[in-house]
Amino acid sequence: MFESLSDKLQGVFENLATRGRLSERDVNAALREVRLALLEADVNYKVVREFVGRIKERAIGLEVMESLTPAQQVVKIVNEELVKLLGDPAPLNLSGPPPLVLMLVGLQGAGKTTMAAKLALRLRKQGQRPLLVAADIYRPAAIAQLETLGRQIDIPVHNEGTEVAPSSIVKNAMRIAREKAYTVLILDTAGRLQIDEAMMQELEQIRLVARPADVLLVVDAMTGQEAVSVAQGFHERVPVTGLVMTKIDGDARGGAALSIRQVTGVPIKFLGTSEKMDGLEPFHSDRLAGRILGMGDVLTLIEKASDGISEEDALAMEERLAGGQFDFEDFRDQLQKLQRLGSIQDILKMVPGMGQMARQLDGQDLNSDLKQIEAIINSMTTQERRLPSVLNASRRRRIAGGSGTTVEDVNQLVKRFRDMQKMMKQAGMLGDQRGTKKKRRRRRQREPDSEGILASLRQGRLS
């Protein structure tokens, strides 16, 4: 299967030993991988070219942040741009006097009929009175299919057989809706090629009669490069107001959604997630972006990591660290945040380049180590946490007893903690010579890094 973009980027950056700012050369090497990843995800060739150009502008000269590796940083930019391009999710347009009309259009086999029924079910749950309209008079048993689905979810279907023109069927359905107080009509139209002139004219006619509040283009997640012409073709003839992507439960990346969104500007509204009637999900740009990049996990982690600490917290912590004030309270705080993210091994596996470490740690119960550390810190008094130097032998015995550990465990933790404090103090002094905060941020790249604490934890394995 596809390697995730972050793994590939990690490979690209491994030999570059990037410091300070990303150079054009670094960025170009990375962008090659970005381009390949997007093409593998079926994003249209020309959309990819535009997109990569934009990423390049943002990435060159970017400061390397201490909190993310260069690879992660490029991934972050790519992800942010993807999310932005995919846009916000949009609900169905249900404003206006009932009966409102939703119209589903698309290629043959895309999933229109199934989606029509799913939407009907969803709308009824929201208190609407939907009526399904069988406007596909061509595909053999298309009406029977919609009737069957309607029966399954107990929603009425208006059908006039295969001899009446679809626009007339729709007109009649609208009259019936007014008479019987249906609030939403959902039109299941026949699949058609955007290059089929006669069928596109039919669609225009239906639209004129129906004056739909929403015209949803239904697109299969497996669609390749042609998605762009298909979407443009439909959009030119019956202005589309929303995109629905089906069969997202498969293993296609779904890059077509990005292409279509880019060339039509139409919002993505729903995703089809199964053949069953409840297989309908609202669209989330971040999830789809992660899927397109084949790396939802890393992005989730980066998100979580950035969320875990606010800008102010980060700055305050930075000052404390620089001044060597980092105490057991801070330590516990960090530990708790770390654990909220999940098991350490899982987290490490999500981080590009840390997979190795995760494997080394596998089977060793690091999480229970963390719990133990937390227990020890919890058994300290506030004063002890703030001023670890007061921890004499009798205090340590008490703490060991209170946390269900041994004095040896407590000693180890205190020793590791002191080492860490020293390390941080040195780093802080280095920084002070440089002066401004901005410079200090870049300098952090060279500080004893993340391995510090993990190695400490490892060596200081309690028990």
Next chain:
Amino acid sequence: MLRRLFGRQQEKTADDVRIEESLQKTRSGIFSQIGSLFQENEVSDALWEELEEALIVADVGMDTTVELVESTRARVQQEGIRRSEDAYLVLKQEMVKLLEAEEPLQIEEPRILTVVLVVGVNGSGKTTTIGKLALRYKEKGKRVVLAAGDTFRAAAIDQLQIWGERAGVDVIAQAPGSDPAAVLFDAIRASQESRNADLLITDTAGRLQNKFNLMQELEKIRRVAAKQVHRAPHETLLVLDASTGQNAILQAKGFEEASGVTGIILTKLDSSAKGGAVLNIKKQLGIPVRFVGTGEKLEDLAEFEPVTFVEGLLGE
């Protein structure tokens, strides 16, 4: 230290206005057609690049595109070819060579009963194609029976029955929801006994190749066929929608593993899509294309012709 994992929020450097502008530009300008690649006279770097682009745009996939362009380039250099028209012929030859099937299709071999299994993802065109195949082989003098093996999708059985009627062949079906392997078992019996058929084509429910249970169901269907008829199924045809992108190779791999795909039917080639994914499939898995679907009518099925296909793909 822990902070590495708890990174600060990144400053926003994006310029929304600029992005909006470039979006606008994209919408209006860049989607013009690629010109005919080989009208320039001399072979140049630009030619190779455009060629690569044409293949990618046809969903051929990165790896196969690069390999095709490289092998064409090597031959063009070796043979001292100068004119781009000649280079084009070389590329065409390379593509045709890749697409040519090594083995003949097994359907017309003399046999008491030939069993054909038709598989594929949802909505690719299986049921429609089976109707078309039924007519084709009936006209060739075969006694054809269809098995309604899609017992899951709403009205799938009715749909196959309509196609059976149109083609003038019998359809063996059970109630919706019944076990597809049991349907096939019955259909084989009926073919051998009452219907006296020599070609049985089995429809199956659409399934995405990443669904483990559904793929296992296919294996079971295969076993039922193999138990009752010597060396059955004689062909397992994967129906692939021409508009499929990079998922096509995953489909081919998934269905190949579960049901031993022997050929591809490329449907909806009447669309604007080029179906270039089949080059990738042939290259990686050696599975040949057998038929192409070119419309929604009974007669819209053609035997696969590599030369015609390649010319269509390159936009002749």
